Each structure stands twice: as C-alpha cells, then as structure tokens.
Amino acid sequence: NAGVMQNPRHLVRRRGQEARLRCSPMKGHSHVYWYRQLPEEGLKFMVYLQKENIIDESGMPKERFSAEFPKEGPSILRIQQVVRGDSAAYFCASSATRTDTQYFGPGTRLTVL
Amino acid sequence: QQQVKQSPQSLIVQKGGISIINCAYENTAFDYFPWYQQFPGKGPALLIAIRPDVSEKKEGRFTISFNKSAKQFSLHIMDSQPGDSATYFCAAPAGPGSNYKLTFGKGTLLTVNP
Numbered sequence: 001n002a003g004v005m006q007n008p009r010h011l012v013r014r015r016g017q018e019a020r021l022r023c024s025p026m027k028g029h030s031h032v033y034w035y036r037q038l039p040e041e042g043l044k045f046m047v048y049l050q051k052e053n054i055i056d057e058s059g060m061p062k063e064r065f066s067a068e069f070p071k072e073g074p075s076i077l078r079i080q081q082v083v084r085g086d087s088a089a090y091f092c093a094s095s096a097t098r099t100d101t102q103y104f105g106p107g108t109r110l111t112v113l
Numbered sequence: 114q115q116q117v118k119q120s121p122q123s124l125i126v127q128k129g130g131i132s133i134i135n136c137a138y139e140n141t142a143f144d145y146f147p148w149y150q151q152f153p154g155k156g157p158a159l160l161i162a163i164r165p166d167v168s169e170k171k172e173g174r175f176t177i178s179f180n181k182s183a184k185q186f187s188l189h190i191m192d193s194q195p196g197d198s199a200t201y202f203c204a205a206p207a208g209p210g211s212n213y214k215l216t217f218g219k220g221t222l223l224t225v226n227p
Contacts (some may be wrong), residue, residue, distance in 0.1 A: 004156075033213065040204055042119075042217030043157065056214060091156050098213045101147065104156035 002027065004094050004105035005074075012111045019079040019086070021108045025094030032075045033102060034060075034067060037089040048098075049075060055098075082112045115140050115207045119218025126225050132190040134221045136203035139184065144214060148177065148188050149202045151220075157202060163189070193225045 003025040013019050025032050028052050035043040045059040049069035060067065064082075069075040079086055089109050093102035116139045126132045136146075145164055149157035163170045163177040163186065170177045176189040190197055200220045207214035 004158075031212070035215075035217075040219070042117075042219045043215075045207070045214045045216070048213055059214070083208065095213070099145075101159055101162065103159065104149075106154075106156045109175075 004029075004092055004103055006090075006092050006108050008108060009106060010109050010111070012113060013082050014113050015083055016081050019110055019112075021070050021077040021079075021090050021092075021110070022074040023077070023092030023094075023105060024074045025092075028104055029094035029096050029103075031095045031100075032069050032096055033093045033095075034075075034077050035091045035093065035104075037091060037107070043091060046077075073083035081109075083088075084108075084112045086110060087112045115216040117203060117205050117216050117218045119203050119221060121221060122204050122219070123222040124195045124224070126223065127194055128193065128195060128225055128227050130225075131224070132188075132193045132197070134183060134188045134201050134223070136187065136205075136218050137183075137185050138205045140205075140208050145206055146177070146179065146186050147215070148175075148202050149201045149204065149217075151202065160201070163179055190223075191193070193223075195225045195227050198223055198225050 034046040048056040147162035150160045151157045204215040206212040
C-alpha cells in the first residue's frame, strides 16, 4: 500500500515564476491537507481539501497561493509569482476521514532564487 | 486558536537513557494528541497518539503521558537508541470543529549518542 506521494521532491524557481506542487494521497483517502515548514519551525496548516472541494483554506496566504483536488488526479498546490520568502518545505498529508490520523508525504522542498 | 509550546528545543541523550519531551497546549476542546517523528529530508511520520480519556499510552519504548488538568502531554523514549535521533513534533487539533487542522509545536531535535 503506497503511502502519500509528492512530486517533485525538490523544486527550484526564480522570483516571479510559478511553482506547482503535486500530491497523491494514500489509496482510499479522500481528505488532503497541505502544510508548510519553514527552517527550524513546526508545520503550519495551509489548506484542507476533499475531492473537488476546498473545505478550509484559513492558513493559506490570500494572494498568489491556490490549491485544488480534482475528481481525477493529484491535489495541486500552486504558488504564482514566487518570492524568496516562499522557500520552504511543503508537505501534503491525507486521511480516510476528517478526524482520522493524517499520514504525511516526503515533502517538496521549494527554493526560490 | 490553539497554541502548542514544545520543550526542550534540543536534547542530547546517551544510548540507553530516557528522552523526555514536553508539550503544553491552551485550548481544551479537542480529543487527539499525536506525536510525529521526522528524519532529515523526510516527511513527519506518526509515532504515537493519545486521546484524553486515558492518562498514558505505551507502544514499545515510546510512552505518552497526558495531564489534562495541567494541559500538558509528554513523550518518553525509554532505552533511547542512536536510531531514535530525529526531530519530534507534538501536535493538537486547532480547536472545536477543526480536529483536522493540526497545530504543531516547533519541534525537538533529539540526538542519541552511542
């Protein structure tokens, strides 16, 4: 049973470019969460999605960031016009229900030059 | 909003010793306290979790102790091994109706010397 998969594992972008991070949840999981981890910090909740729905995006910056979880395919976290402050590790987690244990993927480490 | 304060920031233990990491939380209206273990370059992995209807949960060398009145919970690693060297995060749901939104502590970097 494959775990949560994220790609790419490492992503380098120049300021002003777009970053697209993908997350495939564990088999049988329909709840996806995105977290951001800055160096030497804990993870910060960004957004919670179910298939085709954004349930809670209270942790996501109002501008430049968006997330989706289409009916088919992985969940996507998109960051437009990246800035150096966006450099961080972005983790995706999934769960079978909204109250079940969240299982994390290996993360995407974004570096903005 | 939930706040989780974790201590210590770093911890060095000799092989065979006991590692103790503490977390304090503010809001009480939630029912799940997980601990995650993270190795460098990897995602957090669930280590052990407790619900507040019990005061202690043990899985192998790992024990969570929960003190509801003090709003604290702690992780004890018995007979610590070099392979336990990692960063440990405690977490708690953000608040009522937001059990899915985990608030994490800042982490404890554990080093177990051989």
